[in-house]
Amino acid sequence: MSFIPDIQAFCCHYTSQQSCAENHGGLQEDGFPENITINRLSCSGMIKVSALLQAFENGADGVYVAGCPKDECHNIMGSQRAAKKVAAVKKALAELDVEPERIEMYHLERGLSPQFIAAGQEMEARIKELGPSPFKGEKK
Amino acid sequence: MIVAKRKPIAEIVEMVKDFDRVLVLGCRGCVSVCSAGGEREVEILASLLRLGCRKAGKKLQTVTGTLVRQCDKEYIDELDEWDGQYDAVVSMACGVGVNFIANLRSMVRVYPGVNTTFMGGSMEQGVWTEQCAGCGNCVLHLTGGLCPVARCAKSLMNGPCGGSVNGHCEINKDVPCIWQEIHDRLGRLNRQDELLSIAPIRDWSTAGHGGPRTSLRDDLTI
Structure with a gap:
């Protein structure tokens, strides 16, 4: 059976909910992978490192955060802070000898944009290539 | 403050690999201020330890807690709250905290979660520099x-x-x-x-070159 990755996306209100609201046909119709779960945040800067790690603990094969463009965050520095937290998790994954590419930060235009769909598709392809999360290999 | 930095996670995973239950213990003192071993960092380390052990095919249970300080006997006594719930402690306090747990709990296996680096301060967010030796x-x-x-x-x-x-x-x-x-x-x-x-020419005997130092205040001893 082909591998369908569990991907958790943490998106700020402006990148995700506006995308959903403005796309009345549904994101999937535009090609947004249906195995990506969108977790809404009022601002990407709110995300905690522990929440990103918890997503992996809960079985995610890949995780990404989508926030505003670096210099256009509604909350000024929110998406830059989110990027730093993603970088911290990348470093921690590398320390555990796990592919840092399993987590990514995207800075996207607000509202429905082709980039929002493309980011999901890129993560879907990337995680399919990487395979299931090594954290799922619980033997004991 | 005493400045510390989390040890590489693989090093800590190696320390606890033989245990099933680990208490990750933070400190609300200096290491909280320098974002190395406070409540937030405890939560992150506990998650990373569980993930690291899972990757190695082992299920690790973690208990988390944070003491007001780990450099006073009275606060170390609060460890009793978790009696029977852990096989080892990973202390995220500075080296003083790890030593205090080892001094006061002869049968507790305690491991350092951070490297204690220096006494310093933060002139800008996220940057600490040594100021005092x-x-x-x-x-x-x-x-x-x-x-x-x-x-x-x-x-x-x-x-x-x-x-x-x-x-x-x-x-x-x-x-x-x-x-x-x-x-x-x-x-x-x-x-x-x-x-x-x-x-x-400076007399370095006060700088620890004469062995571990003790500070005694007669007016405070009982």
Whole structure:
């Protein structure tokens, strides 16, 4: 059976909910992978490192955060802070000898944009290539 | 504050690999302020330990807690709250905390979660620098408040060495020459003549060179 990755996306209100609201046909119709779960945040800067790690603990094969463009965050520095937290998790994954590419930060235009769909598709392809999360290999 | 930094996670995973239940114990003192071992970092380390063990095919249970301090007996006594719930403790306090748990709980297996680095402060968010070496014989009254023991790479007492170039230390151009700063500061304060006095050969016995130090206050002992 082909591998369908569990991907958790943490998106700020402006990148995700506006995308959903403005796309009345549904994101999937535009090609947004249906195995990506969108977790809404009022601002990407709110995300905690522990929440990103918890997503992996809960079985995610890949995780990404989508926030505003670096210099256009509604909350000024929110998406830059989110990027730093993603970088911290990348470093921690590398320390555990796990592919840092399993987590990514995207800075996207607000509202429905082709980039929002493309980011999901890129993560879907990337995680399919990487395979299931090594954290799922619980033997004991 | 005492500044610390989390150890590489693989190193901590290796320490606890033989245990099924680990208490990750933070400290609300200095390590909370420098974001190395407070409640938030405890939560992150516990998650990373569980993930690291899972990857190695082992299920690890974690219990988390944070003490007010780990450098006082009274607070270490609060460890009793978790009696029977853990096989080992990973302390995220500075080395003092790890030592205190080892001193006071003879049968508790305790491991360090952080590397204790120096006494320092944060001039800007996310950056800490060493400011004090705890040498036990402070000379700051002679140097305009800037410490040549901690902040000169050679701990020189009578001005800069030949490696001071344009105000920077030869060990790294990002490190200011503290003797240049002392000179400039005393000049601004119209105290530069004081630099003509030659400091005598320093007695380092107060700096730990005579073994572990004890500070005794008769007025406080019971």
